[in-house]
Amino acid sequence: MKIAVCIKRVPDSETRVKIASDGKSIDEAGVKFILNPYDEFAVEEALRLKEKAGTGEVVVVALGSVAAQETIRTALAMGADRGVLLQSQGLPPDGLETAKGLAAELKDAGFDLILFGKMAIDDYNHQVGPMVAELLDLPCVTTVAHLEIAGGRGTAEREIEGGVEVVEFPLPAVLTTDKGLNEPRYPALKGIMAAKKKPLEVKLTAPGPGALEIIALTLPPERQAGKIVGEGSAAVAELVRLLREEAKVL
Amino acid sequence: MSNVLAVLEQRDGAIRKVSHEVVTGARRLADALAASAGVEALVLAAGTVRGADQLGAFGADKVITLTHPGFGMYAPEGYARAIVDRVNAANFGAVVFAASATGKDLAPRVAARLGRPLVQDITDVSVAGGAVIAIRPVYAGKALLKVRVVGSPAVLSLRPNVFTPVHRPKAGAQESVPVGGSAGRVVVTQIKAAPAGTLDVAEAPIIVSGGRGLKEPANFTVLEQLAAAFGGRAAVGASRAVVDAGWRPHADQVGQTGKTVSPTLYVAVGISGAIQHLAGMRTSKVIVAINKDKDAPIFKVADYGIVGDLFEVVPKLTEEIKKLHG
Numbered sequence: 001m002k003i004a005v006c007i008k009r010v011p012d013s014e015t016r017v018k019i020a021s022d023g024k025s026i027d028e029a030g031v032k033f034i035l036n037p038y039d040e041f042a043v044e045e046a047l048r049l050k051e052k053a054g055t056g057e058v059v060v061v062a063l064g065s066v067a068a069q070e071t072i073r074t075a076l077a078m079g080a081d082r083g084v085l086l087q088s089q090g091l092p093p094d095g096l097e098t099a100k101g102l103a104a105e106l107k108d109a110g111f112d113l114i115l116f117g118k119m120a121i122d123d124y125n126h127q128v129g130p131m132v133a134e135l136l137d138l139p140c141v142t143t144v145a146h147l148e149i150a151g152g153r154g155t156a157e158r159e160i161e162g163g164v165e166v167v168e169f170p171l172p173a174v175l176t177t178d179k180g181l182n183e184p185r186y187p188a189l190k191g192i193m194a195a196k197k198k199p200l201e202v203k204l205t206a207p208g209p210g211a212l213e214i215i216a217l218t219l220p221p222e223r224q225a226g227k228i229v230g231e232g233s234a235a236v237a238e239l240v241r242l243l244r245e246e247a248k249v250l
Numbered sequence: 251m252s253n254v255l256a257v258l259e260q261r262d263g264a265i266r267k268v269s270h271e272v273v274t275g276a277r278r279l280a281d282a283l284a285a286s287a288g289v290e291a292l293v294l295a296a297g298t299v300r301g302a303d304q305l306g307a308f309g310a311d312k313v314i315t316l317t318h319p320g321f322g323m324y325a326p327e328g329y330a331r332a333i334v335d336r337v338n339a340a341n342f343g344a345v346v347f348a349a350s351a352t353g354k355d356l357a358p359r360v361a362a363r364l365g366r367p368l369v370q371d372i373t374d375v376s377v378a379g380g381a382v383i384a385i386r387p388v389y390a391g392k393a394l395l396k397v398r399v400v401g402s403p404a405v406l407s408l409r410p411n412v413f414t415p416v417h418r419p420k421a422g423a424q425e426s427v428p429v430g431g432s433a434g435r436v437v438v439t440q441i442k443a444a445p446a447g448t449l450d451v452a453e454a455p456i457i458v459s460g461g462r463g464l465k466e467p468a469n470f471t472v473l474e475q476l477a478a479a480f481g482g483r484a485a486v487g488a489s490r491a492v493v494d495a496g497w498r499p500h501a502d503q504v505g506q507t508g509k510t511v512s513p514t515l516y517v518a519v520g521i522s523g524a525i526q527h528l529a530g531m532r533t534s535k536v537i538v539a540i541n542k543d544k545d546a547p548i549f550k551v552a553d554y555g556i557v558g559d560l561f562e563v564v565p566k567l568t569e570e571i572k573k574l575h576g
Contacts, residue, residue: 011389013390013505013506013507013526014524014525014526015389015392015525016392016525017389017392017393019393026389026393037507038507093395093397094367095358095367095368096361096362096365096366096367096368099362121389121390121506121507122388122389123388123395124370124371124386124387124388124389124390124510125368125370126354126358126370126371127354127357127358127361127368127370128358129358130355130358130359130362131358131359131361131362131368133359134330134358134359134362134363135362139327139434139435139436140326140359140436141326141436142354142355143351143354143355145500157442158351159351159500159501160350160351160352160441161266161268161350161351161450161452161453162443162444162448162449162450163441163442163443163444164441164442164444165323165324165351165438165440165441166438166439166440166441166442167436167437167438167439168436168437168439169435169436169437170435178500179493179500179503179507179508180499180500180501210367211366211367211399211400211401212367212369212397212398212399212400213397213398213400214395214396214397215383215396215397215398216395216396217388217393217394217395217396218393218394218396219392219393219394220387220391220392220393220394220532220533223532223537223550223551223553224553225550226537226539226549226551226552226553226554226555227553227554227555228544228549228555228556228557229554229555229556230556230557231556231557231558232556232557232558232559232562232563233558233562233563233565233566235556235558235563236556236563236566236567236570237570239538239554239556239567240567240570240571240574242554243515243536243538243554244574247515247535247536247553247554249514249515249535249536250515250571250574
């Protein structure tokens with residue numbers, strides 16, 4: 001089974017966001033970058049599918065700055081076989097341009113599955129996976145929380161409001177992974193050492209500008225400091241009164 | 251052209267409530283684009299859809315049901331093709347979806363087929379110089395990104411619970427159009443429904459959320475009872491700590507690696523308020539925190555706080571809420 005996993009380098013979820021002086025991006029000084037948490041589920045699932053099949057290859061593909069090499073090495077340390085960095089000067093805000101860049105690399109490469117995390121925790125775009133599927137005319141299921149592959153077909157489960165959708169699809173296909181699909185492994189020391197020697201191909205790429213222009217990136221308005229209504233269950237009656245009469249939400 | 255296409259959702263042959271928000275948002279956008287702009291509401295289904303006749307009340311000039319035997323449940327490829335055909339036939343200024351489980355899956359497919367950018371999960375929309383301007387939370391709400399869409403149509407999905415439905419009566423003329431061709435290779439074979447009355451945290455107007463302060467999974471019954479007291483309007487949410495510990499399903503997680511929510515009322519119980527959790531719920535209209543630690547960061551974003559033992563405070567609160575609804 002030949003599987004591609006598309007990954008992204010993102011700021012850690014504990015990051016305190018500061019706006020850069022251009023007013024359109026974050027200040028990256030002191031920010032710790034990680035492999036996008038949802039992409040970890042994709043890498044893990046790819047490794048498990050390959051292990052189960054007993055043969056195959058897991059290729060990690062990232063589109064981004066030169067620093068994303070480090071992120072690819074993380075996935076290689078988990079056990080992926082080789083990496084490809086589509087190196088660009090930043091990413092355009094238009095996710096379709098990212099999708100075009102990835103699709104050009106993945107086209108006609110003979111992958112049985114192309115996996116993505118369901119979204120990146122920085123831009124929250126939630127779109128590049130299904131866009132790549134459309135560009136390559138492949139079946140696609142997003143936010144997969146359970147997966148079974150057998151005989152060239154797959155069955156996936158995805159969470160919807162108030163239930164779970166059971167979805168069937170033929171391979172090759174594009175899937176995006178959700179939390180709950182698996183428990184990603186931590187790279188062992190041996191894996192980290194091995195990852196340094198695994199092939200990582202760098203290709204320069206220049207995504208188009210796209211059709212979205214950033215006007216501004218701002219911090220959300222601070223919430224007004226609230227009040228402590230009181231201590232213990234004695235304060236509950238006053239809380240309910242405030243919710244009814246002041247906040248008017250009950 | 252400045253007409254707006256609102257793509258709606260049905261389940262089991264009935265319009266989903268979030269669709270009223272989509273029509274409301276589409277109406278607002280259409281009015282901003284041009285005085286004469288119309289809203290066309292589009293529903294995809296296997297047959298007649300209950301509630302389609304009420305969409306005129308929220309501002310739909312026309313309601314079109316695209317019918318196909320394979321459209322009873324979500325058919326991603328068939329839906330995308332039918333919507334794109336509709337867009338290409340009529341030249342819309344914008345196409346608007348709900349940022350729901352279905353909408354977030356469908357909108358990227360439609361945008362890619364149209365060769366247009368997608369602005370996903372927006373919380374505000376306006377028009378300046380003829381261009382659509384949208385605001386969307388990024389970094390789980392730690393920052394807000396304001397973007398301008400160059401060219402048309404603008405493809406947008408609206409965050410649930412933000413575009414409060416407004417009655418704006420329009421004609422709402424009904425039309426049903428059969429669609430031919432394949433429903434696609436990706437087939438939803440069934441929906442395993444959650445227990446009746448279960449609300450999703452992303453769409454619930456009230457969320458009662460619990461963290462490590464609950465001490466053990468079984469204690470979440472305390473929160474379930476409080477949620478039930480709100481009479482079917484509340485969902486139970488959870489912090490990352492308790493989801494990672496396996497106490498609660500991931501579907502309930504609020505925060506940067508869970509859901510970002512904007513309910514009318516968010517009650518945080520035994521949640522200290524890690525930055526990645528605060529990011530996911532800070533756009534709630536009113537936040538209540540119940541925590542035994544008076545220095546917990548959650549109190550910095552809460553409108554109202556009670557310092558105390560949740561196992562005493564929450565049952566008392568449940569009792570008081572029951573009185574209101576009794």
